[in-house]
Amino acid sequence: TTLFRSFCSRTATMVFKRYVQIGRVAYISFGPHAGKLVAIVDVIDQNRALVDGPCSGVKRQAMPFKCMQLTDFVLKFPHSARQKCVRKAWEKENVNDKWALTRWAKKIDAKDKKSKMTDFDRYRVMKAKKMRNKIIKHEMKKLQKESSKKA
Amino acid sequence: TTLFRSPATVSKPVGGDKNGGTRMVKLRKMPRYYPTEDVPRKLLSHGKKPFCQHRRKLRPSITPGTVLILLNGRHRGKRVVFLKQLASGLLLATGPLVLNRIPLRRAHQKFVIATSTKIDISTVKIPKHLNDSYFKKKKLRKPKHQEGEIFDTEKEKYELTEQRKEDQKMVDSQLLPLIKKEPQLRGYLRSTFSLSNGVYPHKLVF
Secondary structure, eight states, X not given: OHHHHHHHOTTTOOSOOOOOOTTEEEEEOSSTTTTOEEEEEEEOSSSEEXXXXXXXXXXXXXXXXXXXXXXXXXXXXXXXXXXXXXXXXXXXXXXXXXXXXXXXXXXXXXXXXXXXXXXXXXXXXXXXXXXXXXXXXXXXXXXXXXXXXHX | OOOOOOOSEEEEEOOSTTSOSEEEEESSOOOSOOXXXXXXXXXXXXXXXXXXXXXXXXXXXXXXXXXXXXXXXXXXXXXXXXXXXXXXXXXXXXXXXXXXXXXXXXXOGGGXXXXXXXXXXXXXXXXXXXXXXXXXXXXXXXXXXXXXXXXXXXTOSOOOOHHHHHHHHHHHHHHHHHHHHSTTHHXXXXXXXXOOTTOOTTTOOO
């Protein structure tokens, strides 16, 4: 149905929301710089972009689009701007803090923590979940009882 | 010009008429016997040490005070506190008894998972008489009677001795306050380890 919608009224719903553009901040999903954020500085050809991550420890380099996942953040700098300009734009937008607040970054962090759990941690998580579910069930039963009394 | 070397020959006087008064005698003579093998043959038992002289290794992840997960025996899946490695290479561990009914017991290093949870055991004194001979299973073998008569060995059932109870109490009384200090550690030692769907041991971090 979304495809039909986009044919009918192209302006209303676009299939793609994030575009590769100068200043687009991307998350690197695999490779030597996996897990870092970079800004697209220029497009080299169909498969590669010139990319720079001054505030995330990625040197200015060519990077294939395949390993980049676009985020919602776009910075303002002209194409082929030098690292100093990219850094200024990055810090002006405060991308690092905004990224840490997104659900995406929080999910990555949670997955990372889960994989590092030790045996003792797993036990503690089990106990905490049990306690929480008990409280929830208790409240649910109370509400059910009240509603059944009314009916 | 030749380098000076210590003299290889010496002239010694020789008796006898018309012998030419001296002989040149070599100071460093050739050997009079050559063994037929260059290196003496090694004994068949070469490099084979008896068990008591074997080199015992301990995995670096196992240190005194580590919580271990037992994988075999009647206590499989239970979590246990490691005390020390005995002379035979087996690990001495205790439940403690009040938490999971595991007494002072030996465990094999290969059949144990070492977790990263550690208790500081430096203040715990383990009595010196707890060694392999203390824990070894006792067998009474004196069948001077006919074989047809006696088929049940004299000590089939294990009997708890008072000494075991005392030693258990002595070690556990030092361990339990240390365990109580760490929150939830008591419950952790009481629980057992098990696998379930989607849990792969090679992916787990212990």
